[in-house]
Amino acid sequence: KAGVTQTPRYLIKTRGQQVTLSCSPISGHRSVSxxxxxxxxxxxxxxxxxxxxxxNKGNFPGRFSGRQFSNSRSEMNVSTLELGDSALYLCASxxxxxxxxxxxxxxxxxxxxx
Amino acid sequence: DAKTTQxxxxxxxxxxxxxxxxxxxxxxxxxxxHWYRQLPSQGPEYVIHGLTxxxxxxxxxxxxxxxxxxxxxILHRATLRDAAVYYCxxxxxxxxxxxxxxxGTGTRLTIIP
Numbered sequence: 001k002a003g004v005t006q007t008p009r010y011l012i013k014t015r016g017q018q019v020t021l022s023c024s025p026i027s028g029h030r031s032v033s034x035x036x037x038x039x040x041x042x043x044x045x046x047x048x049x050x051x052x053x054x055x056n057k058g059n060f061p062g063r064f065s066g067r068q069f070s071n072s073r074s075e076m077n078v079s080t081l082e083l084g085d086s087a088l089y090l091c092a093s094x095x096x097x098x099x100x101x102x103x104x105x106x107x108x109x110x111x112x113x114x
Numbered sequence: 115d116a117k118t119t120q121x122x123x124x125x126x127x128x129x130x131x132x133x134x135x136x137x138x139x140x141x142x143x144x145x146x147x148h149w150y151r152q153l154p155s156q157g158p159e160y161v162i163h164g165l166t167x168x169x170x171x172x173x174x175x176x177x178x179x180x181x182x183x184x185x186x187x188i189l190h191r192a193t194l195r196d197a198a199v200y201y202c203x204x205x206x207x208x209x210x211x212x213x214x215x216x217x218g219t220g221t222r223l224t225i226i227p
Contacts, residue, residue, distance in 0.1 A: 105157030
């Protein structure tokens with residue numbers, strides 16, 4: 001099976017712009033969750049989608065949004081970028097049907113905001 | 115969600131066992147203990163998880179204290195490929211569908227050749 005694919009791998013934006021990141025989960029997985037990773041904060045949960053519905057949301061401002069398509073692919077959008085949004089953005093997929101399931105992570109998108 | 119505490123960094127010699135500790139003194143009865151690791155330039159990967167009993171798989175062993183307030187990930191024979199950041203997290207099985215996992219900063223394991 002192909003793993004979780006995130007595109008693009010690297011992205012450079014300037015303050016005020018918006019960005020869209022993409023995540024293709026493992027075939028058959030219906031849950032996609034997104035995380036922000038920074039050196040000081042570690043990995044922090046952004047949100048989770050399951051069957052095209054946002055099932056859970058972390059403590060991030062409304063500038064961070066996402067969606068999931070019928071094929072379970074997910075996109076994450078950040079509007080009005082700030083310098084502090086520079087981070088590695090990771091998505092993870094899982095079947096989404098049992099507690100404690102393994103999460104399968106992609107390699108991430110490294111976003112730099114200048 | 116209950117928090118975990120891990121040392122920031124550890125070193126170990128190649129081909130020796132490694133014991134990575136994790137404290138979770140506020141663990142609840144429905145919390146699973148999960149371990150993930152993140153190799154350089156990659157996303158985290160699942161290592162092992164357990165609830166009460168010790169667990170073994172091809173990658174590692176998980177030793178859980180009797181009171182469940184701490185656990186230890188054991189790599190039986192470390193190789194250079196085991197150099198990574200190791201995360202210990204708690205996942206509440208009663209919180210399914212409402213998890214807000216936070217991995218913290220983990221333990222950076224360095225393997226000395």
